[in-house]
Amino acid sequence: MSKPKLAFYWAASCGGCEISVTELGMRLVETGDLVDIVFWPCIMDFKYEDVEAMGDGEIDVCLFNGGIRTSENEHLAKLLRRKSKILVAFGSCANEGCIPGLANLYDAESIMERVYVTVPSLDETAGTLPMTSNQVPEGEIVLPEFYERLKTLAQVVDVDYFMPGCPPVVEQIWNVFQVILSGNLPPKGSIIGADAKTNCDVCTRQKGLSGARITEFKRPHEVEADPDVCFLAQGILCYGPVTRAGCGLPCINGNMPCRGCYGPPDGVVDQGAKLISAIGALIDTDDPEQIETIMDSLVDVVGYCYRFGLADSVLNELKYK
Amino acid sequence: MAHDTAHTHAETFADQVRAIPGGEHLEMCYACGTCVSKCMIQQKVDPEYNPRRLLRLVMMGMREEAFKSPTTWLCSACDLCYPACPQEIHISGVIGAVKQLAIEAGYSSPLETVSVDEDLCSGCGICVMVCPYEAPHLVDKEVNGEMDRFSEVDTNKCMGCGTCVAACPLGAIARPGVGNADILPQLEVGKANGDPRLITFVCDWSLRAAEDVSLLESYPDNVRVVHIPCTGRIDPEMALRALRSGIDGVLVCGCAPGECHYKRGTYVSACKIGLLGRMLDQMSVEGGLASGRVRFVQIGTQDRGRIRQEVDAMLEHLATQKEAAS
Numbered sequence: 001m002s003k004p005k006l007a008f009y010w011a012a013s014c015g016g017c018e019i020s021v022t023e024l025g026m027r028l029v030e031t032g033d034l035v036d037i038v039f040w041p042c043i044m045d046f047k048y049e050d051v052e053a054m055g056d057g058e059i060d061v062c063l064f065n066g067g068i069r070t071s072e073n074e075h076l077a078k079l080l081r082r083k084s085k086i087l088v089a090f091g092s093c094a095n096e097g098c099i100p101g102l103a104n105l106y107d108a109e110s111i112m113e114r115v116y117v118t119v120p121s122l123d124e125t126a127g128t129l130p131m132t133s134n135q136v137p138e139g140e141i142v143l144p145e146f147y148e149r150l151k152t153l154a155q156v157v158d159v160d161y162f163m164p165g166c167p168p169v170v171e172q173i174w175n176v177f178q179v180i181l182s183g184n185l186p187p188k189g190s191i192i193g194a195d196a197k198t199n200c201d202v203c204t205r206q207k208g209l210s211g212a213r214i215t216e217f218k219r220p221h222e223v224e225a226d227p228d229v230c231f232l233a234q235g236i237l238c239y240g241p242v243t244r245a246g247c248g249l250p251c252i253n254g255n256m257p258c259r260g261c262y263g264p265p266d267g268v269v270d271q272g273a274k275l276i277s278a279i280g281a282l283i284d285t286d287d288p289e290q291i292e293t294i295m296d297s298l299v300d301v302v303g304y305c306y307r308f309g310l311a312d313s314v315l316n317e318l319k320y321k
Numbered sequence: 322m323a324h325d326t327a328h329t330h331a332e333t334f335a336d337q338v339r340a341i342p343g344g345e346h347l348e349m350c351y352a353c354g355t356c357v358s359k360c361m362i363q364q365k366v367d368p369e370y371n372p373r374r375l376l377r378l379v380m381m382g383m384r385e386e387a388f389k390s391p392t393t394w395l396c397s398a399c400d401l402c403y404p405a406c407p408q409e410i411h412i413s414g415v416i417g418a419v420k421q422l423a424i425e426a427g428y429s430s431p432l433e434t435v436s437v438d439e440d441l442c443s444g445c446g447i448c449v450m451v452c453p454y455e456a457p458h459l460v461d462k463e464v465n466g467e468m469d470r471f472s473e474v475d476t477n478k479c480m481g482c483g484t485c486v487a488a489c490p491l492g493a494i495a496r497p498g499v500g501n502a503d504i505l506p507q508l509e510v511g512k513a514n515g516d517p518r519l520i521t522f523v524c525d526w527s528l529r530a531a532e533d534v535s536l537l538e539s540y541p542d543n544v545r546v547v548h549i550p551c552t553g554r555i556d557p558e559m560a561l562r563a564l565r566s567g568i569d570g571v572l573v574c575g576c577a578p579g580e581c582h583y584k585r586g587t588y589v590s591a592c593k594i595g596l597l598g599r600m601l602d603q604m605s606v607e608g609g610l611a612s613g614r615v616r617f618v619q620i621g622t623q624d625r626g627r628i629r630q631e632v633d634a635m636l637e638h639l640a641t642q643k644e645a646a647s
Contacts, residue, residue: 208445276596281488
């Protein structure tokens with residue numbers, strides 16, 4: 001029997017997903033013996049033409065990380081969808097937009113303006129902006145089109161499995177490799193490499209402190225957190241109650257609150273709004289003015305509440321309906 | 322706060338009530354009835370509800386009658402009566418003392434209370450932190466040979482406000498009539514109902530006048546009134562889902578500060594709707610969202626007729642917005 005063909009691709013992402021895969025170390029070498037890696041631009045030299053030359057469905061499994069921000073991202077998403085039997089949205093960006101998805105707060109024009117003209121670190125007064133097509137003496141130079149907003153992989157193509165995490169932790173990657181190699185895959189559309197529970201289910205900090213409420217939302221750098229007590233009880237925003245478990249709590253065990261990168265658990269439609277519903281009920285005041293002050297202490301409410309999931313949120317749908 | 326139940330025979334019922342913190346000022350009541358005039362429970366729930374009568378029952382040693390009285394169980398400690406009492410009796414404190422003795426005597430609350438679905442509960446403890454009545458607590462239980470932690474609700478303490486139902490991220494807590502499955506279908510208002518489409522969540526306690534309550538029945542189909550026990554029950558996710566379905570606006574009507582029937586619901590709602598508005602504003606683009614599509618108003622006990630003004634103002638605002646967008 002021939003070895004299964006595996007492809008990795010990165011679209012609008014940071015590269016952290018690839019690093020997490022390489023953390024497999026010697027197990028990656030072992031994986032190389034069990035599968036044929038047919039496309040992985042970050043690690044090995046392949047060209048897009050190599051993929052185009054493949055037959056439809058020739059790739060057994062494609063692990064696709066990154067969101068869809070440019071025409072190049074979209075082209076590869078569609079190409080790899082066609083060439084792959086199984087397409088996995090790998091990591092938070094492909095699943096729900098992640099940090100690049102926060103750019104959906106702004107339109108494409110103001111992002112370009114900010115990045116290429118007004119950013120303080122840029123010594124640029126000419127206002128030169130990248131263009132999709134540019135005529136130079138040697139001919140036309142083209143760049144991919146920068147779309148109006150970032151889309152998740154499933155907003156562009158049909159996705160078979162969803163593997164959350166920013167990045168997916170290495171043990172879950174190994175688990176998923178085992179599942180793929182065993183051929184015993186769950187039903188299409190399933191979330192893989194994560195648990196059904198939430199992080200609060202597995203977190204062992206002291207919780208449920210009666211009357212422990214909030215008079216200020218504290219940011220992690222502003223306070224030394226008690227490592228044994230629930231972050232929320234200390235006024236530090238923690239995403240644990242609205243976040244799927246499976247990461248092994250590296251942040252919480254490092255005395256940093258969960259930021260929600262494993263996405264919402266079953267039953268939560270909009271992770272940010274659900275978080276607000278929980279933390280809004282924690283405020284400890286009967287003074288309308290102080291309520292405003294408490295809300296003011298939550299700087300950048302969208303950034304906090306939708307750090308990873310904005311591009312896949314109801315809020316995003318309302319803006320880009 | 323375990324109370325010593327080994328009472329001596331010489332101790333009267335009134336002595337027992339007075340011995341519990343909150344029950345001290347029992348005998349100062351001269352039954353003027355000002356408390357009754359302030360209380361919404363007699364008007365809205367049970368005509369038999371009457372704090373001054375309960376206090377009298379206690380002083381007359383009518384233990385069983387006091388334990389069976391609806392007054393003992395329905396008081397939510399909103400304390401609207403407290404500043405009105407000329408004798409400055411903390412009436413909810415006295416009622417709470419009677420209730421504590423009733424529970425010790427084996428009586429239980431007749432109220433509709435919340436229950437926890439242990440299959441969904443993650444043991445996060447948010448319900449424990451948000452409850453105004455200290456009703457939920459976390460317990461460790463063995464499930465399939467493993468210890469797991471769940472929320473458990475003391476139904477004698479729960480007043481059924483639903484603040485925990487909205488705060489629970491996993492929908493693991495429900496109260497008959499106000500669970501997610503009860504409210505979500507009410508948010509479906511189709512285009513055929515007319516324009517602009519408005520969802521109005523109304524706290525059952527925020528409207529004192531009978532005309533204001535009956536007014537809610539008179540709105541045309543484009544205004545959907547959703548009754549909730551307290552605005553603490555509001556879940557911003559529901560508002561977002563309503564807007565996504567094409568609803569033009571969401572109006573939430575709660576009690577004025579200091580008048581919340583369940584102590585904290587109106588503050589909780591002010592914060593949740595406030596944050597939702599900030600979220601919508603931060604996300605907005607020209608021609609897109611405006612935070613004016615979601616509004617929270619706090620209606621005071623003296624604000625007779627205000628609900629009509631608020632709904633009308635919201636409808637006008639939404640109609641103007643729609644016209645500007647078209």
